[in-house]
Amino acid sequence: MKPRGGYNVNLIGGPSGVVEKLSPPEKLCIPLHSRHLKFSELRVADGDSVSSGQTLAVDPEAFSVPLLAPCGGTAGLSRLDGHIVIENLNCPPDPAPDPELPTHVPYDSGQAAEKRRKLLELGAWQFVSNARTHQVADPDGTPSAVIVSTVHLEPFVARGSAICTGSINELVRGLEHLQSLLEYQAIHLVLPNVKLELAQDIQKTIRGHAWLKLSEVPLQMRYPFDNQTLLARHLGLFTEGDETVWFIPAAGVIAFDRALTLNRPCTSRIISLAGPVVKDPLHLEVPVGYPIDKIIAGRLTQDDNVRVVNGGILTGTQITEDQAGIDTECSGLTVLETPTVREMFGWLRLGCDRRSFSKCFTSTLKKAFGENLSTSLRGERRPCVACGQCVTVCPAGIMPNAIHKYLFSDELEQAQRLRTDLCAECGLCSYICPSKIDLYDELVRAKVRIAEELGPPAEEPEEQAAQENQEEDVA
Ligand code: SF4
Ligand code: SF4
Structure with a gap:
């Protein structure tokens, strides 16, 4: 795939590399829903005593991925809608790192099927997704290749460097565990730069590296070329049209090591706390379910008129108010201001301080600069003005504006014909749209609806479809 589109989203307020571990709160509020998971099958009853690592619920639609208790305590199912609350917490401290731990995974480290089951039970499998659908991968499936990525380019989410720093042994053992689950398939390790110290350390440490291929993000780290679907296409892993490619972030590989080397459940997350109204944006290590109000308390420059994402x-x-605690897929909390006063004569401004994808502001004459983010960044919602910017920026080579038009008139077949299924779910079209149309949400929902109601599109290889759309676009 020849990379196209993308944008260097440059916003003020990104997290520093500091990772602070928060002490246990008074209670945990664990959401039963997250972006891709719905833990609808409960395994505990109201008032049950639970122990750390115990399965609280599973997602029957996602290979029974479990929701695990990060700490022991008393489970409450009726305290808060859509959550399991754990009170009277008993959080065992993580033991100190064992200096005797081997650098490598033993050759006879167990059967692949047994390891996959253990990864599922200990909460590490939820990090493995299908690069085409972004859903949890089948633990009994056979991928044609695996992508492991240390790169997160979306502004304000937890950075790969913060997750990997100081965890080189865990990363290397996790990669070796991953390799032991496969037969001959290559693992593509994606880094910001293959000459980085981290890349060299991995190459020096890893045992036998013919199976590990180092790759860089195309287009000089421009968003969204860290996206799993785009990486798979860029690396040429989707040639036949039906290949299964697994995608695992670096945090997932470290979770593999935790589960298989240490036999411990994966119940905490490294998240970012960032955005323009956070005093000192940083990373935090928190158990799943940590109350969000406790995380942000005292860390913002203002308490009113803020939006937490x-x-x-x-x-x-x-x-x-439907979500009180950190969910199991959380990569960060972004806090931004919601202005309450309309900008006077905003339409008169020449835009020296506004970056613009369309290069229509005078800021185009300035050097690159970080932009201040607020909920009024792109003005107000309007109908589509047919500017075509979403088509230019879309890295998947599809036409979000035309798909939007067909979805608006409920012409699902036409939306399918325009290959909505190729949407890589990056959100860039919504971000740059001057009319503030939520194309991202529309396309992601339509992708699911088309797959359920119409099935796969009349087969046309992805590369060809994207190419044809680009040619139409140029014409
Ligand atoms: S960017 Fe927005 S306004 Fe412009 S064509 Fe796309 S949908 Fe329409
Ligand atoms: S249509 Fe999909 S892939 Fe294209 S910019 Fe929008 S969200 Fe990204």
Whole structure:
């Protein structure tokens, strides 16, 4: 795939590399839903005593991926809608790192099927997704290749460097465990730069590296070329049209090591706390279910008129009163201001301080600069003005504006014909749209609806479809 589109989203307020471990709260509020998972099958009853690592619920639609208790305590099912609350917490401290731990995974480290089951039970399998659908991968499936990525380009989400720093042995053992699950398939390790110290350390440490291929993100780290679907296409892993490619972030590989080397459940996450109204944006290590109000308390420059987003600013979702704690897929919290006063004569400004994808502001004459983010960044919602910017920026080579038009008139077949299925779910079209149309949400929902109601598109290889769309676009 020849990379196209993308944008260097440059916003002020990204997290520093500091990782702070928060002490246990008074209670955990564990959401039963996250972006891709729905833990609808409960395994505990109201008032049960639970122990650390115990399965609280599973997602029957996602190979029974479990929701695990990060700490022991008393489970409450009726305290908070859509959550399991754990009170009277008993959180065992993580034992100190064992200096005797081997650097490598023993050759006779067990059967692949047994290891896959253990990864599922200990909560590490939830990090493995199908690069085409972004859903949890089948633990009994056979991928044609695996991508492991240390790169997160979406502004404000937890950075790969913060997750990997100081964890080189865990990363190397995790990669070796991953390799032991496969037969001959290559693992593509994606780094910002293959000459980085981290890449060299991995190459020096890993045992036999013919199976590990180092790759860089195309287009000089421009968003969204860290996206799993785009990486698979860029690496040429989707040639036949039906290949299964697994995608695992670096945090997932470290979780593999935790589960298989240490036999411990994966119940904590390294998340970012960032955005323009966070005093000192940083990374935090927290158990799943940590109350969000406790995380942000005292860390903001203002307490009113703020919006908290679960995840990055392009693909995250606004946190409402329906979510009280960190969910199991959380990569960060982004906090931004919601201005209450309309900007006077905003239309008169020449835009020296506004970056613009369309190069229509005078800021185009300035050197690259970080932009201040607020909920009014792109003005107000309007109908599509047919500017075509979403088509130019879309890295998947599809036409979000035309798909939007067909979805608006409920012409699902036409949306399918325009290959909505190729959407890589990056959110860039929504971000740059001057009319603030939520194309991302529309396309992601339509992708699911088309797959359920119409099935796969009349087969045309992905590369060809994207190419044809680009040619139509140029014409
Ligand atoms: S960027 Fe927005 S306004 Fe422009 S063509 Fe696309 S949908 Fe329409
Ligand atoms: S249509 Fe999909 S792939 Fe294209 S910019 Fe929008 S979200 Fe990204």
